[in-house]
Amino acid sequence: MNVPLRDPYVVMKLSRLGSFHQSKLSFLRSFLKEFKDWEYKRDLFELNEHGYGTAVYSFKKKNRVYSLICFANELDENERSDRVIATKWDTAFTLFDGVPAKQDIERLKNEVPKQEFGRLSFKELTLSRANKSVRVFNHVVESLSKGVQPDRELLDKVGYLYRTTAVYGSGKFGLADRFRIKDRKEIYGPFRLEMMLVYLVRQFTFDQVNHVAKNKNPTKAVKLDPEICRNLGIGNSTGLGMAPFIVNHPTLLNNWISARETSLKKIREIKNISNEEIELFLGCLKKSIKNITSWNTESEYQIIKIKSLLSDLNKFIMHLDKEFNFKQDFAFNEMYLHLEKNYCEECIEYVVSMMMEPFDDIVTPLIQEMSSEEGKYFNIPTERTVADLKTILENKYSEILNIDFSKKENNLNFWFISKNKEEPRLANRFDENGADLEQPLAIARDIKKLYDLLSVSKNSWTIAKFLSTNNELRHVVRRAFIVEKFPYSEIQDNTIGQEIMPIDMLRLKLSFFGALKFDPRSDKWLRICMFQGAPLPEQLKKYDEYWIYN
Amino acid sequence: MRSLSEIDTVSKRSSKAAGYSWGIAEEIGKNIRLLEIFSLPGIKNLNSFFKKKKELRLENISLINKDNEANKNEYCPIIAGVNCLDQIRTLESLNEITFKKVAYPLLFLPFISRASEVIGKRIFLKMDDREFILNFNNNIYSNHTKNEIIESAENIYLKVLENRDSFEEKEWNELYKLSEETFVEENESLKQGGAGAGLTDND
Numbered sequence: 001m002n003v004p005l006r007d008p009y010v011v012m013k014l015s016r017l018g019s020f021h022q023s024k025l026s027f028l029r030s031f032l033k034e035f036k037d038w039e040y041k042r043d044l045f046e047l048n049e050h051g052y053g054t055a056v057y058s059f060k061k062k063n064r065v066y067s068l069i070c071f072a073n074e075l076d077e078n079e080r081s082d083r084v085i086a087t088k089w090d091t092a093f094t095l096f097d098g099v100p101a102k103q104d105i106e107r108l109k110n111e112v113p114k115q116e117f118g119r120l121s122f123k124e125l126t127l128s129r130a131n132k133s134v135r136v137f138n139h140v141v142e143s144l145s146k147g148v149q150p151d152r153e154l155l156d157k158v159g160y161l162y163r164t165t166a167v168y169g170s171g172k173f174g175l176a177d178r179f180r181i182k183d184r185k186e187i188y189g190p191f192r193l194e195m196m197l198v199y200l201v202r203q204f205t206f207d208q209v210n211h212v213a214k215n216k217n218p219t220k221a222v223k224l225d226p227e228i229c230r231n232l233g234i235g236n237s238t239g240l241g242m243a244p245f246i247v248n249h250p251t252l253l254n255n256w257i258s259a260r261e262t263s264l265k266k267i268r269e270i271k272n273i274s275n276e277e278i279e280l281f282l283g284c285l286k287k288s289i290k291n292i293t294s295w296n297t298e299s300e301y302q303i304i305k306i307k308s309l310l311s312d313l314n315k316f317i318m319h320l321d322k323e324f325n326f327k328q329d330f331a332f333n334e335m336y337l338h339l340e341k342n343y344c345e346e347c348i349e350y351v352v353s354m355m356m357e358p359f360d361d362i363v364t365p366l367i368q369e370m371s372s373e374e375g376k377y378f379n380i381p382t383e384r385t386v387a388d389l390k391t392i393l394e395n396k397y398s399e400i401l402n403i404d405f406s407k408k409e410n411n412l413n414f415w416f417i418s419k420n421k422e423e424p425r426l427a428n429r430f431d432e433n434g435a436d437l438e439q440p441l442a443i444a445r446d447i448k449k450l451y452d453l454l455s456v457s458k459n460s461w462t463i464a465k466f467l468s469t470n471n472e473l474r475h476v477v478r479r480a481f482i483v484e485k486f487p488y489s490e491i492q493d494n495t496i497g498q499e500i501m502p503i504d505m506l507r508l509k510l511s512f513f514g515a516l517k518f519d520p521r522s523d524k525w526l527r528i529c530m531f532q533g534a535p536l537p538e539q540l541k542k543y544d545e546y547w548i549y550n
Numbered sequence: 551m552r553s554l555s556e557i558d559t560v561s562k563r564s565s566k567a568a569g570y571s572w573g574i575a576e577e578i579g580k581n582i583r584l585l586e587i588f589s590l591p592g593i594k595n596l597n598s599f600f601k602k603k604k605e606l607r608l609e610n611i612s613l614i615n616k617d618n619e620a621n622k623n624e625y626c627p628i629i630a631g632v633n634c635l636d637q638i639r640t641l642e643s644l645n646e647i648t649f650k651k652v653a654y655p656l657l658f659l660p661f662i663s664r665a666s667e668v669i670g671k672r673i674f675l676k677m678d679d680r681e682f683i684l685n686f687n688n689n690i691y692s693n694h695t696k697n698e699i700i701e702s703a704e705n706i707y708l709k710v711l712e713n714r715d716s717f718e719e720k721e722w723n724e725l726y727k728l729s730e731e732t733f734v735e736e737n738e739s740l741k742q743g744g745a746g747a748g749l750t751d752n753d
Contacts, residue, residue: 471573472571474574
């Protein structure tokens with residue numbers, strides 16, 4: 001049976017993309033899988049009694065070494081902030097390519113804590129900083145130093161000792177450009193080195209808290225129970241900075257979604273499912289409910305989404321237990337069709353993620369396809385004609401072409417880069433200044449403008465001729481030709497309309513990262529947790545791939 | 551040292567600020583990155599160009615011909631470059647193209663380097679006495695290596711180089727003959743057993 005790939009007009013709607021959940025394709029899971037055989041080591045740990053100083057951790061295989069260098073500094077309570085405007089943090093980190101010499105560490109000691117205002121070199125791959133969850137960190141130190149383990153309930157609720165506020169890579173602030181390292185097989189999946197940084201930072205937070213507790217009370221202190229450590233991750237505060245990323249990297253977005261869609265298609269095409277596969281699917285699905293019930297959020301929008309997800313999932317599990325016949329031909333296809341008919345988008349996408357769990361042979365090869373050589377698709381095929389381009393727009397943007405941008409509600413917002421923070425922001429163009437400096441992220445509106453211009457141009461003109469007098473829409477001409485080749489490269493929604501929920505764009509990206517506990521604090525930023533429940537570095541060699549559901 | 555990613559981003563944003571559309575600004579970002587990869591002074595020239603752009607009152611050219619001469623002032627290197635790149639498939643047949651008076655010609659160069667990749671042919675480019683061979687956008691060979699700002703070129707000459715060998719047939723044959731000395735002369739037994747295929751092709 002040939003099941004078609006899902007229609008981009010359905011999948012690429014923001015409400016659908018914002019309903020995605022972690023899966024076997026997620027970058028933090030594929031990172032662990034890739035690096036499980038690497039040799040992990042703590043190479044340096046020079047902290048004073050208060051936990052301030054330098055530490056180095058590494059992953060090594062044959063001649064390749066990646067080293068995380070950590071700098072922990074004293075921070076005044078009043079200076080601690082998760083916002084982008086912060087200039088100091090409890091800790092700052094960089095992932096170094098190789099083994100850092102003393103001179104490297106000395107150089108980086110001056111630069112890394114400055115973050116955006118420091119200068120890195122091509123020897124450094126990623127950069128980050130993190131702040132303590134002071135309440136949790138102090139509670140753990142207090143408990144351990146008295147010889148007792150901390151309150152599990154509090155730890156479960158928060159989920160981490162530290163949260164990062166930014167993770168940078170790919171040439172930012174002088175870091176190595178992607179082209180220098182892109183041929184290394186171990187980093188073929190996207191964001192691998194960013195994932196490595198976060199994973200090693202997590203271990204540093206455990207070592208630091210143990211160290212401080214021990215120094216506080218050398219005779220009585222105990223170490224944090226490894227089981228408790230395993231259930232702690234690294235928090236992350238994420239704002240709008242992430243949202244334009246998925247618009248600015250269309251081929252990369254396509255490759256992420258395409259891997260998911262191809263997995264689903266292949267799973268739906270399986271005729272007979274083994275008992276083992278059924279058990280694994282049901283096991284993951286049922287155990288995963290715990291991840292949803294442990295979300296703590298004050299966002300009304302998210303509370304409603306979680307509630308409907310939970311209610312739908314319970315209904316769906318009952319349906320599977322009581323009515324569904326796994327032994328029918330193409331059972332996963334039947335299950336998918338039933339889902340589409342009866343459940344909310346959040347539930348559909350949740351189950352799609354679960355469907356992948358038993359099928360390593362389908363999913364794993366697709367992970368290699370999730371990066372993109374974006375430069376290859378940059379040139380516009382100017383020998384094509386106006387008629388070609390019009391056809392592409394009609395086929396790939398038909399719903400967008402129906403939007404009336406003369407209506408205020410469809411043209412309400414604009415994306416801009418804030419001068420003082422150099423970060424993307426969204427504002428109402430009728431209330432705020434700055435719309436003349438709008439970023440090229442109003443794709444739907446500009447595609448519509450392009451279509452209108454094409455409609456009054458000669459069909460036989462080449463794109464070269466069309467562009468010679470219409471270069472103001474060049475950015476969307478380029479995109480349209482990309483979308484022709486990459487069906488999942490474009491969001492099929494209006495990113496400047498009244499109804500836009502930027503949080504959907506953030507959730508999409510974070511689901512591919514493998515984040516858990518989405519906790520939107522507004523419609524523009526959220527907190528998440530990464531690696532909660534993941535094996536510790538020393539457990540990696542024999543880890544359970546389904547740790548996320550344990 | 552600035553990374554190429556930073557060079558691309560800052561060039562793109564400054565180009566938008568200097569008045570170009572986002573689509574053209576994206577092209578400039580890629581181009582300056584390219585110049586810097588090839589050790590040519592992209593940032594230096596772009597910065598100088600933007601500082602003087604207003605007072606230069608540059609002329610834009612839309613459709614490129616065999617010979618192009620600005621009327622009064624100089625051509626804008628960006629608009630001339632982007633149109634050359636876009637129109638390269640038709641320009642290719644002209645074989646030789648000239649421009650008179652182009653401001654900041656080094657900013658025009660990367661468009662032609664990319665055009666070389668598009669048509670799969672090398673392009674020879676001469677800006678006054680500076681010569682460049684643009685090799686499929688893989689590298690740039692030049693007699694000009696100074697890290698300097700070039701404010702203007704009186705003449706720019708482009709020639710599309712046909713894909714021809716750079717050597718004589720005789721030289722090839724001599725080298726080929728030498729390479730044959732790595733081969734083993736086959737006796738009957740080797741002929742029968744050395745190949746992977748069957749003994750008959752008519753089965």
